Amino acid sequence: MAQTDIRPRIGIVCGSGLGGLANLLKDQVVFNYRDIPNFPQSTVHGHAGRLVFGTLKGRPCVCMQGRFHLYEGYPIQKVSRKMPSMLYHQRHLILTNAAGGLNQDFKVGDIMIMKDHINMPGFAGNNPLSGPNDERFGTRFPCMSDAYDRELQQLAMEVGQELGYGDFLREGVYCVLSGPSFETIAECRMLHRLGADAVGMSTVHEVIVARHCGMRVFALSLITNQAVMDYDSEEKANHEEVLQTGKQRSEQLERLVSTLVTRIEHNNIYA
Ligand SMILES: O=P(O)(O)O[C@H]1O[C@H](CO)[C@@H](O)[C@H]1O
Numbered sequence: 001m002a003q004t005d006i007r008p009r010i011g012i013v014c015g016s017g018l019g020g021l022a023n024l025l026k027d028q029v030v031f032n033y034r035d036i037p038n039f040p041q042s043t044v045h046g047h048a049g050r051l052v053f054g055t056l057k058g059r060p061c062v063c064m065q066g067r068f069h070l071y072e073g074y075p076i077q078k079v080s081r082k083m084p085s086m087l088y089h090q091r092h093l094i095l096t097n098a099a100g101g102l103n104q105d106f107k108v109g110d111i112m113i114m115k116d117h118i119n120m121p122g123f124a125g126n127n128p129l130s131g132p133n134d135e136r137f138g139t140r141f142p143c144m145s146d147a148y149d150r151e152l153q154q155l156a157m158e159v160g161q162e163l164g165y166g167d168f169l170r171e172g173v174y175c176v177l178s179g180p181s182f183e184t185i186a187e188c189r190m191l192h193r194l195g196a197d198a199v200g201m202s203t204v205h206e207v208i209v210a211r212h213c214g215m216r217v218f219a220l221s222l223i224t225n226q227a228v229m230d231y232d233s234e235e236k237a238n239h240e241e242v243l244q245t246g247k248q249r250s251e252q253l254e255r256l257v258s259t260l261v262t263r264i265e266h267n268n269i270y271a
């Protein structure tokens with residue numbers, strides 16, 4: 001923080017292939033993760049591994065261009081709690097991810113506003129808040145029924161409609177698995193029956209830690225591929241398709257997030 005005058009009010013985490021958001025920031029001050037002491041490294045293609053301070057349409061922000069995933073071998077606490085402490089000093093956290101579509105009404109390229117999540121690793125005792133609780137950050141037993149800020153969801157829906165994104169803007173439930181293998185057909189069918197609209201390998205741990213600290217959270221999933229639900233299908237999930245869809249939708253996703261950032265301030269929901 002000593003190396004930049006920017007005091008961000010909004011933190012942004014970029015999903016796979018969605019790092020272009022960070023490039024929108026003006027007056028950038030950039031730190032490579034490899035230059036930050038004791039910081040994990042990004043090992044996944046599509047995650048640059050840079051912490052970018054700057055202004056987005058005049059609003060001071062800090063952007064993680066690259067996140068950490070459980071399958072990279074980091075302990076769950078490192079995946080989420082090691083997110084830079086400055087991110088957690090922000091009032092708002094905006095997260096993006098790439099996800100497979102389970103909801104049969106979703107198409108590749110749809111943008112899903114996350115209204116809730118299913119924390120599958122959590123069912124097996126893998127929760128980022130496991131271990132001693134630091135009361136300076138938050139309570140031992142944080143509530144998660146209000147994890148995704150409803151006011152921000154409503155605002156994003158309005159912004160999306162104004163931008164003409166109504167045809168591909170959705171809302172739904174994201175389910176996190178640990179990865180790195182993609183799902184079997186039976187797993188996709190099960191997750192869909194359990195109420196998940198999209199499946200991925202990230203975001204939820206960051207949300208849990210952010211809510212523990214009392215941040216207001218907004219998250220978007222880009223549906224980069226259709227989860228395979230049918231034994232007759234020839235489709236195979238792969239990371240190249242994920243990155244390719246990210247490229248195709250990046251412009252709209254970036255416009256949605258940057259407009260949302262200006263409206264957060266305009267609508268005075270900084271409080
Ligand atoms: O969730 P993000 O980081 O966007 O990445 C998603 O895309 C990768 C798989 O293609 C996995 O890492 C999955 O979690």
Ligand SMILES: Nc1nc2[nH]cnc2c(=O)[nH]1
Nearest residue numbers: 098099100199200201242
């Ligand atoms: N688990 C999982 N993560 C993804 N990230 C992007 N697409 C997918 C997917 O189909 N499954």
